[in-house]
Amino acid sequence: MSEDVGGYDAARIEVLEPREAIRKRPGMYVGSTGERGVYQMVFDVVGRAVNEVLAGRASAVDVTLTPDGGVRVADDGPGVPVEAAGHAGGPSLEELLTHLPTGAGAGGRHAAVVGMFIVGPCVTNALSSRLTAEVRREGMRWVQEYVRGVAVTAPVAVGPAAGSGTSIAFRPDPDVFETVECSFDVLAERLREVALLNRGLSVSLTDERPAVGPRSVRFHFPGGVRDLVASLDARSGAPLHADVVGFECEEPRMEGTVEVALRWCDAREERVRTYANSRPTPEGGTHAVGFREGMAAAVNAYARERRLLTAADPDLTADRIGEGLTAVVSVKLDHPEFEGATRGRLAGASVRSCVAEAVRQHLGAWLDEQPERAEAVVGRVLRSARRD
Structure with a gap:
């Protein structure tokens, strides 16, 4: 020195x-x-x-x-x-x-x-x-x-x-x-x-x-993220169901809220956008992982309850279920945590579990309440899985 x-x-x-x-x-x-x-x-x-x-x-x-x-x-x-x-x-x-x-x-x-x-x-x-x-x-x-x-x-x-x-x-x-x-x-x-x-x-x-x-x-968009999904869908195939599935809820365990909107179209590409406190998270993170886990849990539970999947059949994967899906996942947190200096990937284990649970619950309820639309979505996923 x-x-x-x-x-x-x-x-x-x-x-x-x-x-x-x-x-x-x-x-x-x-x-x-x-x-x-x-x-x-x-x-x-x-x-x-x-x-x-x-x-x-x-x-x-x-x-x-x-x-x-x-x-x-x-x-x-x-x-x-x-x-x-x-x-x-x-x-x-x-x-x-x-x-x-x-x-x-x-x-x-x-x-x-x-x-x-x-x-x-x-x-x-x-x-x-x-x-x-x-x-x-x-x-x-x-x-x-x-x-x-x-x-x-x-x-x-x-x-x-x-x-x-x-x-x-x-x-x-x-x-x-x-x-x-x-x-x-x-x-x-x-x-x-x-x-x-x-x-x-x-x-x-x-x-x-x-x-x-x-x-x-x-x-000015009174529909919030539902309107964002609808605008993204305008460049995709024909919707498999007319309505955009959406919900917003408070999640005290992650000290924030989660808002999700989604719709399936007659296409192969998956389009999922994620945000934390209105900022894009292009690298995804815990809210993105939680969304995919909750989506897969809801669709698989629906398919098994209606015996569309047998006990011998493996669960449908999130990748398979996501074909043709357009979704927006937006979390707003009091104390957001990120991985890396660019803040492009959200962290926080509680965010993952809270988003997964919220998506499983609300998407599962929509599938139960809309049997014809659920059949269009789940039936297409099953046909695609069996074809491949």
């Missing part, structure tokens, strides 16, 4: 303020200085607004791609408290935009993870060339401007306000990112997915950049 290394002590530790740390190592906070990082910036701000709706404090979220290359995210909640106005009841505007949140993501099952993870608007502010925050609260409109994460002024009261809400407009810093362009289609796909996973959420996306004129879409 060299003398230089051996002489390292606390005096050599460099402590950076949040803004300095974020700008020095942006990839640590948004994952990349390419397109992916720009989208994470957007989703950090969108996530805060979405969670206002999920908490019952707001009714809608509006996302706008502005002509100057920026993004504006607005909600109609009560408005973030402004310290200068003496507001209380949560983090102030200044705290929201300059302090990193503590913990892995407050809110648990009641908070949607819109991006790769939750880091908050503080990161978006630090990595923006300019950010303008507007708060409408208690009849007054407040505005504060930031440049590269540094406040230009304190929040300023600029006049009376109609209604309430918070709007954050920002431009990704071209000195940080390789590109600052946002794709309407990429944003629309993820916002649509979040709306499908959170029944009742209303979110719009407007693009004011095209020379041919603005375009806008609004996402």
